[in-house]
Each structure stands twice: as structure tokens, then as C-alpha cells.
Amino acid sequence: MEADSRPDEFDPFEAAIDDALNSLPHGLREAINNVEIVVEDEPPYGQPLLGLYRGVPLPRRSSNYGGVLPDKISIYRGPLTRLARGDADRLHREVKHVTLHEIAHHFGISDERLIELDRY
Template sequence: MNAHSEPGRTDPFEDAIDNTLSSLPANLRAAMSNVEIVIEDEPPGGQRLLGLYRGIPLPRRNSAYGGVLPDKISIFRGPITRLAAGDENRLRAEIRHVVLHEIAHHFGISDERLIELDRY
């Protein structure tokens, strides 16, 4: 996932993303279509983001969808690492939360609906 990783060394940030993805039910992973997940150092333009989904959510795709670049989920290492403040458990929990949040956008779930779901 990260082209900057050294051979033989594991990246805890990347591992947390991989663990989150592998914890998803197989049918949900299979339903993820034409999407890539990347780690970036910081969000664009100084925005206050932990992650960002860019693309066409699955429910909005129609028969004209095709031949397009993959949707992109960016997970921002800097802001998440600062938020975790050296706590490895919190780092893993924050990464999991952000990855699942951005995957939800891929499936067409809005921020408003995610907030509503989190209240229950």
C-alpha cells in the first residue's frame, strides 16, 4: 500500500488499515468496486481532515459508469498521528474509524447519516 515502506519492515499505520479491511465481511469487501486506499502525509490545502473519499459513490453509478480512474480514499498520517498523541491503541482505533468512515462514503452514506448512526 505504501511505496515508501522499507522491505522487511512493517508500518503500524499501514498494518492498522490492512487489519481494518481484513475485518470487514467478505461480501462487503467484494462489493467495494474500483476504489483504492492510499496513505498521504497531510490533507490538501491545509484542510482539517483525517481522511477523504474522492469518487462516485456506488449508488450513484449507472450504466454509463466505466473506463474511469478508481475512486480514491486518502488516509492522512499526520493528523491521525497527532490526534493519537503517541498512544498506539488510540492510533489503531482512529485509523479504523477513519477507514470505515471513508468506506461508508464509497457506499453512498453521508456524513449526516453517519453522525445519526453513531448516536445509537
């Protein structure tokens, strides 16, 4: 994971992302393949997003998959910070939720299926 912070400073985004990853069962953590998680300030202009997965979900990868750039999960600092309104616990919960949501997309789980599972 990369973030826009200095290594010696506590970053609540990094902490929440690490917590999200550590909350996954070992087998799922091991299955996350060729993914970079980054914290960015804002989503692309005009897109009201908290996070975004860009890449090829695991179920769509063929046996020829290789030699490609990593998939990318972007977690957007600005919208999440505004959503939390200064509440550090809420910020942690929201960042963790968004991270898990975007990881679900890496595993090929659609927004529709996440809604069905009450995990949207």
C-alpha cells in the same frame, strides 16, 4: 493499497487499514469496487481532515460506469499521528475508524447518516 513505507518495514497505518478491511463482512469487502486506499502525509492545505474519499459512490454509478480512474481514499498520517499522541493502540483505532468512515462514503453513506448511526 499504497503507503509511504518500505515493504520490509512494519507500518501501523497499513496494519490498521488491513484490519479495517478485514473487519468488514465478506459481501461488503467484495462490493468495494475500483477504489485505491493510500496513506498520505498531510491533507490538502487548510483542510483539517483525517481522511478523504474522492470518487463516485456506488449508488451513483450508472450502468455506463467504466473506464475511469479508481476512486481514492486518502488516510492522512500527520493529523492521525498527532491525534494519537504516541499511543499506538489509539493510532490503530483512529486509522481503522477513519478508513471505515471513508469506505462508508464509497457505499454512498453521508456524514449525516453516519451521525444518525452513531458511526461518525
